[in-house]
Amino acid sequence: MPILVTGTAGFIGFHVARRLLARGETVLGLDVVNDYYDTRLKEARLDILRQEAGFTEVRMDLADRDGLMNLLQTHKPDRVINLAAQAGVRYSVENPFAYVDSNLVGFVNLLEGCKRHGVGHLVYASTSSVYGANAAMPFHEGQVTAHQMSLYAATKKANEVMAHSYAHLHGLPCTGLRFFTVYGPWGRPDMALFKWTKAILEGRSIDVYNNGDMSRDFTYIDDIVESIVRIVDIPATPDPSWRADDPATGTSGIAPYRIYNIGRGEPQALMEYLRIIEDTLGRKAEINFLPMQMGDVAATWADTSALEKATGYKPSVGIDVGVRRFVEWYRAYYGV
Incomplete structure (x- = not known):
């Protein structure tokens, strides 16, 4: 049976589909290909996937309820990896209904x-923004996540709550993945690494928010993909150590x-991340320091001990390696 991967024209979905195809899986790839960013990049990703015999686009x-039900009934995937969503913290301030339609409906x-058609495991993207x-x-998964700073984060928190209700009511195994600042080749043009690389190479200034006083748990795409493909093979189960009088939220x-x-x-x-970008490009950035943007947070940091215990895998690629790989891809793809 195929694995349904949604968002296969997107950054993470594309890489996950490639990895599953490489290990011999049949992948049913769903994407609406919206214009949130350059559709030519999305189509280029899909062009690579279309060359694989095991890929069906x-x-x-x-949001097309009838179409989705027909798709699941026809192809009967045993596992679903949902990576389709309206992304972006800042964009959600300006375009809230895009997030309601995609991330909630x-x-x-x-x-x-998944409930109606007997899917054995639903794995879905959440975000570090829920903290x-x-x-x-x-941040660890058992912490209370009740004070979201953006509508994007609120919709992802809602996904986690909705998934629990279906898992409880219908026995649908659901696993949510809180991604921390994903970057790497074929990345999104609205992310800092892509924007800054493009601007520096073109001799334009870059915007740095909160006057640069920020930190992120930057996670390379290969580490994200390896974690996802391991988790999809481990359907979620009830946690025997969970206590109703002291309910941890991650299980x-x-x-x-x-x-x-x-x-x-x-x-x-x-600013260290920016320094590595500058060193890799061999050019200095002209910086516009700005205040914190609405909906943003100053810092993120993941406790990954639960992931390591469940899968035996610990993300390991550092930003010095990951940034270099992105820049190599960027230069090759855009002929810079």
Whole structure:
């Protein structure tokens, strides 16, 4: 049976589909290919996937309830990896309804489809942004996540809550993955590494928010992908150590439900990240220091011990290696 991967024209979905195909899986790849960023990059990713015999492309919006139900009934995937979503913290301030349609309506359609058609494991993307105003770091999955700073984060928190309800009511194994600042080749043009590389090479200035006083747990794409493909083979189960009188939020004793952080586990100062980009490019950036943007947070840091215990895998690629690999890809892809 195929694995349904949603968001295969996107950054993470593309890499996950390639990895699954490389290990001999049949992949049903769904994407609406919206214009949130340059669709030529999305089509270039899909062109690579289309060359694989085990890949079937489906142009569809998760908000298309009838189309999604027909797709699941026809192809009967045993596992689903949901990486389709309207991404971006800052964009959610300006375009809230895009997040409601994709991240809420689309996700409940997927949950219902998985329930109706006997999917054995739903793995879905969440985000480190759900930790919101929490400043107790490193972030671990059992912490309360009640103070989101953006609508994007709120929709991802809603996904986690919705998934638990379906896991409890219908026995649907659901695993949520809180990604921490993913970067690497074929990355998103709205992310700092891509924007800064492009601007520096073109001799333009870059915007750095909160006057550069920020840190992130930057996670290389290969570490994200390895974690996902290991987790999809481990359907969530109820946690026998969970206590209803002291309920940890990353597991459940009443449902096949799990949450995992996927991060490098080593926060880096934003200005150090920029320094490595400059050193790799051999050019200095002209910087516009600006205040903190609405919906953003100053720092993230992942506790990945739950991931390591479940899968035996610890993300390990450092930013010195990861940035160099991205720049090599960028120069080759754009002919710079």
